[in-house]
Amino acid sequence: MAHEHKLEIFRGLVKFKNNIQKIWGVLIFLSIVTAVEVVLGIFKPEVLTQNYFIGMKLLNWIFIILTLVKAYYIAWDFMHLRDERSSLRRAIVWTPIFLICYLVFILLFEADYIYNIFKDGFLSWNF
Amino acid sequence: MSTTVTTGTEESVWGGGNQPLNASYGKMMMWFFIVSDALTFSGFLVSYGFSRFKFIETWPIADEVFTHVPFFHGNYPMIYVAFMTFILIMSSVTMVLAVDAGHKMKKNKVIWYMFATIIGGAIFVGSQAWEWATFIKGDYGAVETKGGRILQFVDAETGERAALADFSKALPEDRIKHEKSEGVWFMDEGFKTSFSLNEVVAGFKATPNILIRTETINEEGEKTLLSRQESLAKLKDATQVVEGANLIHNEYGSRLFADFFFFITGFHGFHVFSGVLINIIIFFNIILGTYERRGHYEMVEKVGLYWHFVDLVWVFVFTFFYLV
Incomplete structure (x- = not known):
């Protein structure tokens, strides 16, 4: 049980005063990322669907990268891996x-x- | 310097008698379970990817499949799944808040946060059930060819999908549902579609502004629309009418899509369901004061890990089923 929390996210760019504030901060960040994904998924900008990078549409690369970003913050802050050894x-x-x-x-x-x-x-x- | 070294001797960290990973037995086992479960889910998702890459040119477009929102008519792709994702992330947040309150030994706060988490989980499972029901019920209906391919119908004037009921012609034919009691052997025919193949074909021939859309995705990333001549020729291949989706037939396109949808979201939904049950057990334990007497709320932290894991999996399911 780690009682001390590391309160910095984005490599120290944002530092929260306490753990509860950090949780809400991460929620806001995750919601923004999801909203971006949904907006891109609905509008599908031509620039991103017509261009490919290593055989996959740019749009799909963006989706997968944003997913990994979300997974990182869920694991690091919600599952508090950040505070583990x-x-x-x-x-x-x-x-x-x-x-x-x-x-x-x-x-x-x-x-x-x-x-x-x-x-x-x-x-x-x-x- | 390590804070867990209890003896003054030069014993190694792994020599026993201390916790090199600074995690209790129970928490570590929960992590091991999560790692193995993550591998199970990735096995499923990768096999979905396998089937999708195998039929990359004919795979259904998710935006056209999941377009409904409860209590609203119309075409709203993604909106409802985005809502479900948000609910699950939100219930993850209340779970972290419960763990945090547990560290501070605030029993009442833990109770309320756990309660909110359970409600969030229940809303999610309910939404998923609705999503399944909508998918099973189907939308427009289609016909299936001998090779198991799906032909869908489009209104040539508006460019929108046409439902079977829009153009099918009621024929004076008697179509009696075969029931178990009528048969020589104990077999019935199950679901009966609202139109027979003959009715759909007759209606199609009589309505000149209906075209057929095949599964093949063209260069613009849309399904291929046949001309009227091609449509009439293609309709000859049709063997049966399909309405909705199940494990064998799928009006939205490739049947593997439906199979993986049922299997993966079902397996995830079952995880959420068992998560809710475990949360309820822990919730009552908190009310009874079990962890107050034990002196710590580590149990909340452990179910919390499981609950966040369920959220984590959903993030991936969301991407690979609905976005990509």
Whole structure:
């Protein structure tokens, strides 16, 4: 039970007076991020849907990055990983990150391969 | 300097008798559970990605699937899920406030914050049930081809989707639902669509301003619209009428989309449901003063971790099901 709280977020840019203020601050930040996602999802600006970066639309990159940002603040401030020992934090965070990256990599590549088989192979499925 | 070293000897940190990670047994086990559960969820989400990449050109567009808001008519993509996300984040906040009040041993505050958390969770589960019901019930209806592809209908003048009821023609045919009592074997036919395939086809031929929309996504990121000639030719492939979605048929497009939707949001919803139950148990324990007597509110912190994890998972489900 860590009773001392680290009250700085954004690498010390914002410092709160106490833990309760920090919680509300993080809530406001998470709400803003969600609102940005929803607005982008409804309007879908052409600039972001027409341009690609490493095979994915810029818009989707923005969504995924904003999701990871939200996940960071939920884990760090709501699940108070910020106040835990760094050894515990690393064990909890890096293990799944490594495994998930690996899984995403192999499965999405395999799926893309199957997509090409369906597209170019002598196989009819769209009838 | 470490604050947990209790002996003056030169013993190593991992030699026993202290807590190198400065976390109690229960809290650490909760974290281990969360890590393994996170891997389960990522397995599901990645397999969703697998199926999606496999059918990248024909996958349904989420904005066209989830467009309803309770008590409002019209087309409001995303609004209701955004509301659900906000409710869940909000109940996460009241949970952190409960943990914080627990550290300060303020029993009444913990009770009220836990109560708010439970209400938030209940609203979320209810919303998800509504979301499921809307998805199962369906919107416009469609026909399915022999290959399991979905053909949807569009009004050529307005460019909007046309419901089966808008153009289907009531034919003087007798369509009797097959029931268990009538059969040789104990089988019934289950759900009966409101129009038969013949009625839809006849209505389509009689209404010249209806076109067919296929699953294929074109370069503009929209579903391909066929011309009237192509539509008439394509309609010959149709084998049955589909209304709504279940595990076998899905009027919105690829049936895998419905399967993963039911499975992943269902698994998450079940987590929320069990979270609410655990929260209720803890809530009564707080009222009974169990943690007051124990001298600390660590139990609230532990369920809190689980509750935030549920929120964390939802953030990812939200992105990959509704946004991307």
